[in-house]
Amino acid sequence: xxxxxxxxxxxxxxKAVQMQLVLYPPLTGGAVDETLNQLNQNRLFMQxxxxxxxxxxxxGDLRGYRYMYMPTFEDGSSTEAVxxxxxxVTMNGEMGVIVNMEETxxxxxxxxVRPHLSHPTDAILYELHIRDFSIHPSSGIVHKGKxxxxxxxxxxxxxxxxxxxxxxxxLGITHVHLLPVFDFATVDESKxxxxxxxxxxxxxxxxxxxxxxxEGSYATRADDPEARIRELKSMILSLHRKGIGVIMDVxxxxxxxxxxxxxxxxxxxxxxxxxxxxxxxxxxxxxxxVATERAMVRQFIIDSVRFWAEExxxxxxxxxxxxxxDIDTMKELANELHSExxxxxxxxxxxxxxxxxxxxxxxxxxGAQRGAGFAVFNDNFRSVIKGDSDGDGKxxxxxxxxxxxxxxxxxxGAIHDFTEGPSETINYVTVHDNLNLWDKVVRTQGLQDQLxxxxxxxxxxxxxxxxxxxxxxxxxxxxxxxxxxVLENETVRRCLLANGIVLxxxxxxLIAAGDELLRSKYGDMNSHESGDIVNxxxxxxxxxxxxxxxxxxxxxxxxxxxPVFRLRTRDAIKKYVRLLEKDHALLAFELHGAAxxxxxxxxxxxxNASIETRTVSLSPGIWNVVTEKGQAGVDSLRTINxxxxxxxxxxxxxxxxxx
Numbered sequence: 001x002x003x004x005x006x007x008x009x010x011x012x013x014x015k016a017v018q019m020q021l022v023l024y025p026p027l028t029g030g031a032v033d034e035t036l037n038q039l040n041q042n043r044l045f046m047q048x049x050x051x052x053x054x055x056x057x058x059x060g061d062l063r064g065y066r067y068m069y070m071p072t073f074e075d076g077s078s079t080e081a082v083x084x085x086x087x088x089v090t091m092n093g094e095m096g097v098i099v100n101m102e103e104t105x106x107x108x109x110x111x112x113v114r115p116h117l118s119h120p121t122d123a124i125l126y127e128l129h130i131r132d133f134s135i136h137p138s139s140g141i142v143h144k145g146k147x148x149x150x151x152x153x154x155x156x157x158x159x160x161x162x163x164x165x166x167x168x169x170x171l172g173i174t175h176v177h178l179l180p181v182f183d184f185a186t187v188d189e190s191k192x193x194x195x196x197x198x199x200x201x202x203x204x205x206x207x208x209x210x211x212x213x214x215e216g217s218y219a220t221r222a223d224d225p226e227a228r229i230r231e232l233k234s235m236i237l238s239l240h241r242k243g244i245g246v247i248m249d250v251x252x253x254x255x256x257x258x259x260x261x262x263x264x265x266x267x268x269x270x271x272x273x274x275x276x277x278x279x280x281x282x283x284x285x286x287x288x289x290v291a292t293e294r295a296m297v298r299q300f301i302i303d304s305v306r307f308w309a310e311e312x313x314x315x316x317x318x319x320x321x322x323x324x325x326d327i328d329t330m331k332e333l334a335n336e337l338h339s340e341x342x343x344x345x346x347x348x349x350x351x352x353x354x355x356x357x358x359x360x361x362x363x364x365x366x367g368a369q370r371g372a373g374f375a376v377f378n379d380n381f382r383s384v385i386k387g388d389s390d391g392d393g394k395x396x397x398x399x400x401x402x403x404x405x406x407x408x409x410x411x412x413g414a415i416h417d418f419t420e421g422p423s424e425t426i427n428y429v430t431v432h433d434n435l436n437l438w439d440k441v442v443r444t445q446g447l448q449d450q451l452x453x454x455x456x457x458x459x460x461x462x463x464x465x466x467x468x469x470x471x472x473x474x475x476x477x478x479x480x481x482x483x484x485x486v487l488e489n490e491t492v493r494r495c496l497l498a499n500g501i502v503l504x505x506x507x508x509x510l511i512a513a514g515d516e517l518l519r520s521k522y523g524d525m526n527s528h529e530s531g532d533i534v535n536x537x538x539x540x541x542x543x544x545x546x547x548x549x550x551x552x553x554x555x556x557x558x559x560x561x562x563p564v565f566r567l568r569t570r571d572a573i574k575k576y577v578r579l580l581e582k583d584h585a586l587l588a589f590e591l592h593g594a595a596x597x598x599x600x601x602x603x604x605x606x607x608n609a610s611i612e613t614r615t616v617s618l619s620p621g622i623w624n625v626v627t628e629k630g631q632a633g634v635d636s637l638r639t640i641n642x643x644x645x646x647x648x649x650x651x652x653x654x655x656x657x658x659x
Contacts, residue, residue: 007062007098011083012296013266014052016071020045021056022080026064026097027090027223043070063103064225066095071266081265084300086210087307088225091189093209093216097225101311104229112237112313115245117174117344120375120423121566124503124556125247125510126173127431129204129535130181130218132513136536139163145192147181147218147228147235159543167542169242171516171549172556175346176239177247177318179432180205181232183213185256186529189222197469199531204432205249206320206528207256207286211304236313245315247346248308252292252301253324253353254284263290271297273358283324283357293326293362301325302333309341319349322376326362334373347374348426348508370420375508378425380417381410385498387444389434390525396585396609397429397498398444404582407607411589412577413506415570422567425507429498432528436512438477438520441494451477453523454534472533477520478544486547487630490611492518493650496551496630497609500652503555504605506567506577516552517541547630554632558654561634564593564603572596581617585610586647593656600656604645611649618643619657627654 009021020043046054054069072078082089086096117123134141134149140156140163143149155163162170184205192201205215214232216222236246255261258280263271273281273291283289291297308314319325330347337345351366353359369376384406387393394400396407413422430437442448452475455463465471481489487496495518502509513519514537521527527534542549559565567573576592591603604623608614620643624636629648631637640655647653 005061006057006059008055008057009046009067010053010055011046011069011266012051012053013069013071015073015267016048016052016054017074018045018072019048019054020070020072022068022070024066024095027066062098063100065098066090067098068095069266073268079265081262082210084262084266085212085303087212088229089183089210089213089216090225091216091223093183093185093213099226099229101229104226104233106230106234106237109233109237112240114313114315114342114344115174115240115243117245117315117346119566119568120346120508121506121568122174122560123245123346123508124172124174124559125177125426125508126168126171126175126513127177127179127510128513129179129432131202131532132535132537134164135532136538138539139537140539143220145218146220147214147231148220150235151238153238157539157543161542161546163539163542165238165242165244168244171553172560173244173511174560175245175247175315177510178249180208180249180251181215181218182208182248182250183210183215185209187215187217189216192217192222197531197533199468199529199533202529202531202535204528206251208251208254209256211250211252212307233312240313245346246313247316247318248314249318249320250305250308251320252304253290253319253321254286254288255290256286258288267296270294275358281358283353283355283359284321285354289324289353289357289359292324292329293359298329298332301329302336305333305337306341309337309345315344316346316348319347321353322349323351323353323363323365324357324359325349325364326359327364327368327372328362330364330369330374331372338373346508348376349374351376352379367418369424370418375424375426376418378410378414378427378507380406381414381425381427381505382429384410385501386429386437386440389440390443392443392446394444396587396607397494397501398441399494399585399609401585404585404587407501407587408579408582408589411501411505411587412573413567413570415573419570421570422506422573423508426510427502427505427507428510428512429502430512430515431510432512433526435523435525436519436521437495437498437515438491438518439523439525441491441498442477443523444494445491447480447491448523451475451479453477455523468530469533472522475522477522478518483544486545490650492548493630496548497607497650497652499552500555500627500632501607503559504565504652504654506565506573509559511552513537516549518545518548551630551632554634555627558626558632558634562593562598562600562603563596564591564598564600567596580604586614586616588616601658603654603656606645606647606653608647608649608651608653613649614647616645616647618645618655621657621659623655623657625653625655627652
């Protein structure tokens with residue numbers, strides 16, 4: 001804690017018999033305070049209380065000073081550790097740095113206001129990696145791969161299409177879900193801008209180093225401890241000004257390193273779960289799992305999440321491998337955030353672990369979230385829509401017959417599966433993990449070899465090519481798309497149907513960045529360190545596939561303008577969502593709009609995953625078609641005066657009646 005002319009240091013280390021603060025002068029910024037010269041590289045003894053908290057208050061201006069903690073244990077062993085609660089660090093997180101957080105606020109930060117969110121089901125989430133968003137030359141962005149990319153407005157391509165943050169506004173999403181932006185371990189911040197094609201400079205960030213510090217590789221200067229803080233705040237401020245909330249992907253289930261982590265150095269054996277024989281458990285699949293059920297671990301997680309929500313104005317959190325976080329911690333965290341910070345903060349996560357965990361019945365799995373104030377990823381619905389994640393297995397939208405009953409369960413917000421209400425299910429078909437949507441559909445069609453998708457050997461090399469760059473240059477993911485008939489391509493239509501189901505179902509929808517541009521990763525099913533050549537979003541595809549973007553934009557507008565797609569309770573879904581037809585790759589249902597003050601009295605939604613045109617019966621009357629044959633929105637495309645509608649193969653139709 002820093003005060004105008006003093007700084008309080010506190011660290012919990014109950015097993016230590018001695019604790020020293022190791023203080024170093026600043027590497028950047030102004031001159032060293034002459035009154036503190038005697039402290040340079042000094043070891044200063046701290047005092048402990050009965051709870052194992054060591055503390056020391058120092059007078060003087062300590063801004064920019066680097067610091068470490070040095071515990072000594074009963075056996076005489078000693079080590080140095082970065083403060084687990086550090087808010088700023090040196091490059092690559094080697095030392096903590098003292099900062100005054102108020103001095104990192106960008107202009108206008110005090111006036112920043114969270115975008116209004118009346119209810120979780122009003123959210124439309126867009127999962128995005130910071131670097132992927134802007135790194136490609138076609139982005140037109142100056143600060144490529146950086147937080148500040150989101151502050152650049154007014155960008156357009158040669159055809160006048162919006163780019164960058166303005167693209168997000170035009171698309172209509174409500175929240176950007178950011179892959180990890182806390183300080184992670186596997187990217188060398190000193191080299192990230194040296195060679196953009198070096199795959200070692202790329203990672204998704206699921207390897208936590210410092211939980212309360214922004215990642216430095218996304219800042220313009222990783223060697224300036226304040227730059228990453230100020231620039232992340234600038235990014236959030238810019239998104240908020242555009243009406244877009246910010247979701248932060250957090251990874252409290254494991255750390256990158258076990259023995260070398262600050263947790264283990266300060267309190268050996270406490271922060272990580274162990275088996276009965278004392279060995280570390282590995283439910284995360286990365287070598288350890290954090291013991292969230294222990295009091296001080298739970299407190300750390302809650303403190304950390306609150307810090308991001310309050311200091312950085314973050315609007316929500318997605319928990320990686322949330323199954324490994326005990327349910328009591330999740331409930332306490334949700335209650336505290338919603339009661340003491342903001343009721344509009346979104347919380348959701350993956351209700352599973354990677355491997356077996358000793359946490360057992362306390363795991364936060366599907367169903368555990370009922371009534372607890374947070375949502376879980378609906379992998380049941382995901383698999384029903386698309387099939388398996390990496391293979392050629394099919395789902396409803398990719399051509400598998402017999403999925404209609406399970407699809408109907410997902411469409412109704414999983415209230416007859418594992419949820420108390422629709423606000424507890426995150427509906428999606430693909431995210432950063434596994435094959436992305438375009439590549440998955442290609443795989444179900446057996447077209448991957450024709451399109452030149454990447455094939456990896458057991459040693460990680462690319463089969464048939466010298467390197468990834470060469471393989472990507474030779475691939476053509478869109479070989480079969482005629483430029484003048486984009487919407488006639490079967491792969492395109494199956495992609496639109498898949499996310500069309502997500503965007504018209506009850507619950508909270510999430511789409512992956514670039515789906516609206518038919519983004520491909522060339523068949524790479526785990527691109528977490530594959531580099532920009534595979535992961536970068538190609539903005540030149542917006543004009544190439546403009547009808548696809550317009551379709552997504554139209555469906556999002558439809559959802560946002562009509563509350564019957566965003567029902568809030570299980571009772572409302574039971575009353576106002578009625579099955580019309582369910583048979584052989586077809587599902588049709590009616591929404592009672594008037595009952596929830598929608599401007600449209602009745603709305604019919606029809607999914608046809610077969611290749612044949614199907615005829616569906618309607619109640620007699622006048623019906624306005626607003627979505628069909630790759631066109632979507634809120635304006636009438638045509639009018640039907642009768643009791644039947646024909647639905648094109650592999651498509652979705654939405655129509656409404658005012659009577």
